[in-house]
Amino acid sequence: MSHFDIQTRDPSSRARTGTLKLAHGEVRTPAFVPLATKAVVKTLEVREAAELGFDMVLGNTFHLFLTPGHELIAQLGGLHRFMGWKRPVITDSGGFQVFSMGHGTVADEIKGRAAQAASAGERAGAILKIEEEGVTFRSYLDGSTQFMGPETSMEVQAALGSDIALVFDECTPFHGGREYTARSTERTHRWLDRCLDWHAQSGPEGQIVYGIVQGGVEEDLRRWSAQEVAARKVDGIAIGGTLGEHKDQMFEVVDWALQELDEARPRHLLGIGEIDDLVRGVELGIDTFDCAMPTRIGRHGMAVVPDPGHRWRVDLAKARYRTVDEPLLEGCPCPACAHGYSRAYLHYLLKAREQTAQRLLTIHNLAYLQRLMAELREAIDAGRLAETAAAIRGGAFY
Amino acid sequence: MSHFDIQTRDPSSRARTGTLKLAHGEVRTPAFVPLATKAVVKTLEVREAAELGFDMVLGNTFHLFLTPGHELIAQLGGLHRFMGWKRPVITDSGGFQVFSMGHGTVADEIKGRAAQAASAGERAGAILKIEEEGVTFRSYLDGSTQFMGPETSMEVQAALGSDIALVFDECTPFHGGREYTARSTERTHRWLDRCLDWHAQSGPEGQIVYGIVQGGVEEDLRRWSAQEVAARKVDGIAIGGTLGEHKDQMFEVVDWALQELDEARPRHLLGIGEIDDLVRGVELGIDTFDCAMPTRIGRHGMAVVPDPGHRWRVDLAKARYRTVDEPLLEGCPCPACAHGYSRAYLHYLLKAREQTAQRLLTIHNLAYLQRLMAELREAIDAGRLAETAAAIRGGAFY
Numbered sequence A, B: 001m002s003h004f005d006i007q008t009r010d011p012s013s014r015a016r017t018g019t020l021k022l023a024h025g026e027v028r029t030p031a032f033v034p035l036a037t038k039a040v041v042k043t044l045e046v047r048e049a050a051e052l053g054f055d056m057v058l059g060n061t062f063h064l065f066l067t068p069g070h071e072l073i074a075q076l077g078g079l080h081r082f083m084g085w086k087r088p089v090i091t092d093s094g095g096f097q098v099f100s101m102g103h104g105t106v107a108d109e110i111k112g113r114a115a116q117a118a119s120a121g122e123r124a125g126a127i128l129k130i131e132e133e134g135v136t137f138r139s140y141l142d143g144s145t146q147f148m149g150p151e152t153s154m155e156v157q158a159a160l161g162s163d164i165a166l167v168f169d170e171c172t173p174f175h176g177g178r179e180y181t182a183r184s185t186e187r188t189h190r191w192l193d194r195c196l197d198w199h200a201q202s203g204p205e206g207q208i209v210y211g212i213v214q215g216g217v218e219e220d221l222r223r224w225s226a227q228e229v230a231a232r233k234v235d236g237i238a239i240g241g242t243l244g245e246h247k248d249q250m251f252e253v254v255d256w257a258l259q260e261l262d263e264a265r266p267r268h269l270l271g272i273g274e275i276d277d278l279v280r281g282v283e284l285g286i287d288t289f290d291c292a293m294p295t296r297i298g299r300h301g302m303a304v305v306p307d308p309g310h311r312w313r314v315d316l317a318k319a320r321y322r323t324v325d326e327p328l329l330e331g332c333p334c335p336a337c338a339h340g341y342s343r344a345y346l347h348y349l350l351k352a353r354e355q356t357a358q359r360l361l362t363i364h365n366l367a368y369l370q371r372l373m374a375e376l377r378e379a380i381d382a383g384r385l386a387e388t389a390a391a392i393r394g395g396a397f398y
Helices: A047-051 A061-066 A070-075 A079-083 A095-102 A104-109 A113-120 A150-160 A174-202 A219-231 A247-259 A275-284 A293-299 A343-351 A355-381 A385-393 B047-051 B061-066 B070-075 B079-083 B095-102 B104-109 B113-120 B150-160 B174-202 B219-231 B247-259 B275-284 B293-299 B343-351 B355-381 B385-393
Strands: A004-009 A016-022 A025-029 A031-033 A057-060 A089-092 A126-130 A135-138 A145-148 A164-166 A208-213 A236-239 A267-269 A288-290 A302-304 A313-315 B004-009 B016-022 B025-029 B031-033 B057-060 B089-092 B126-130 B135-138 B145-148 B164-166 B208-213 B236-239 B267-269 B288-290 B302-304 B313-315
Touching: A004 A355, A016 A355, A025 A031, A031 A355, A057 A061, A061 A070, A061 A089, A061 A095, A061 A145, A061 A150, A070 A150, A079 A089, A079 B343, A089 A095, A089 A150, A089 A288, A095 A126, A095 A135, A145 A150, A150 A164, A150 A174, A174 A208, A174 A219, A208 A219, A219 A236, A219 A247, A236 A247, A247 A275, A275 A288, A275 A355, A275 A385, A293 A302, A293 A355, A302 A355, A343 A355, A343 B079, A355 A385, A355 B355, B004 B355, B016 B355, B025 B031, B031 B355, B057 B061, B061 B070, B061 B089, B061 B095, B061 B145, B061 B150, B070 B150, B079 B089, B089 B095, B089 B150, B089 B288, B095 B126, B095 B135, B145 B150, B150 B164, B150 B174, B174 B208, B174 B219, B208 B219, B219 B236, B219 B247, B236 B247, B247 B275, B275 B288, B275 B355, B275 B385, B293 B302, B293 B355, B302 B355, B343 B355, B355 B385
Parallel strands: A031 A288, A057 A089, A089 A164, A164 A208, A208 A236, A236 A267, A267 A288, B031 B288, B057 B089, B089 B164, B164 B208, B208 B236, B236 B267, B267 B288
Antiparallel strands: A004 A016, A016 A025, A126 A135, A135 A145, A302 A313, B004 B016, B016 B025, B126 B135, B135 B145, B302 B313
16 A cells, blocks of 8 residues: 555646655645654644644654663653654654764754754764664763664664654765765665664554665765665655755755656655755655754744745844834744734843743744645645745745 | 722631732732743743633833833833733832842742742842932843832833832841841831832823732731831732741731731732642732742742642652653643643653753643632632632642
């Protein structure tokens, strides 16, 4: 049985709408997937993501493995019950987090996931050994020595009971060089087979598995990795790793990978979620995205606004907002804006270090992304994606 | 016109139910008043206090005077609009906060308000001079020299636009001695007159004023202060200052004051909100209470539970809750408990320093106090306060 139905194909691009049919329900695509990295959408209850209209959240294998531990979560009824979320969950494999400890600052170059990693504190951890078997590392929590390999990652994700498990991969550094990237990508393919073997034997009922395309930023390696992953019996395909130094390179790299994939299976783009990137990813045929952006910038006092000239964001901590008696975003229907808080109030709360500010901005940012994705889905279904994409890029979408 | 209607008097005690009729609506009494000290109920939106059933919140003159400033709040439409709250607001005068900087650690002895003061950071400030005119102090925010006297306090409260203003008082230290307490209380009475004079001239339409009884812990001084305050044209009377070292002394002191007051005007007990204290205060005829307890202990990982043997609280950060698959409080109808989070999940969130834990506990604690006060009101109206009070004291109220 297929886990993914394609509904409408856009005539002007490779965009499509569809439905992921997962153990805990359906996900309308293209979709943005908010992070519930540590079994919570930071500053919110996870269930509030459903109130905002999201169908799926992303949990993190690495963090939950370290604390509170997958055994405990399993004992407490699995990740869904633990965090009070009834809809689908996708779990990242932990590969990115494990390797971002070792590849350190290079991670800064890849898709902004570094700030997420740094704020989570992984930098205090360290990779001790990368071997064929897996990775030995020092926990950022207590300095203990830990091991994670393909089987460990799948075992953790099985215990968590996610709807979609991602295979364990090495997220290669941008400056690793062709030689290292080729060897690493080849090992990632061997790990992919081990993940699929483990899952075939021991995977939980109803959980599906996505492979991850690596291969760095060189065309032949990236295409080769996409072919290798597509050749396996994976239920979907995620594109991960180093995608380049700037957006044009990033989408060139993503496009190489997508050209090697069949149409039928769903595609996830890991760690990408800027407004313009979402539009471009949808046009290229990406079905789901996850990114720390909306939640992370919210915690740093920033709100998503339709302002392409300022990266679609406004920094409310700036002194100029101290006296501004205007709403965060005029006409915005989100629960935070609906109550009419002024920019001056949000500025004040941020300066007073009141958590409520971070919460309100997180709600606004997630709501904006949810509306954006709903608008893109509607546009594809209505055959007017080109106009909608142009309007969003022009800052006309609220 | 009277601002306070008494509805039912309990035959077995001095408890009464009533209604405060204020500029922004009615307050059913006896009532607990959550703190919105800095124009926010910490970890929540202020409006959520209404969803929890509260009629009034308390804002703080001292903090809002320092930041963002009462002029700015007035310019932005007043405190209600600034923080998105449509119901009544009572503002503390700032006296407690100003003097807790100078009287320092003695504040620890008075009613737990010290922890509130400390967490707000006032200790970094300092009193520079106490004079007949008022108090000169150093701001805890930026070290600047600031002045607050009776007129300043009333002016700030006028600009904030609260429904009930409290007069500016000196909160005398427990170890100040009889001589100091007598002189200080006499000055507080002179400040009361100045507050009332200012308000008669310049107070905003619809704002009513409560006097504050001081007088320390000696019977004659406390009774004298109550008589002096009661003799003024105040709309209500708050009991403040040092109330003693232990609960029996505290309520003896409160009782002396109450015995000197007329029945007609509403009485507020400042900074008191432990479960057993609320019951006892209600029995003595207190109409409204404010206290940092429910919000503060929530932020410190504690939940209010019907457990008189452990001060009606449970510390979820304790290791013993790591694996406990039970709700915070079985059968509790509060929005946090209704979603079924386990103690293990709350423990985990606290350990992971996720704000969501503090928010959930704050919601639970406030909801508990709101239900408790509603139960007390219902019991008084039904003529069964004695049974209800006994049940609450016995830990039978959920």
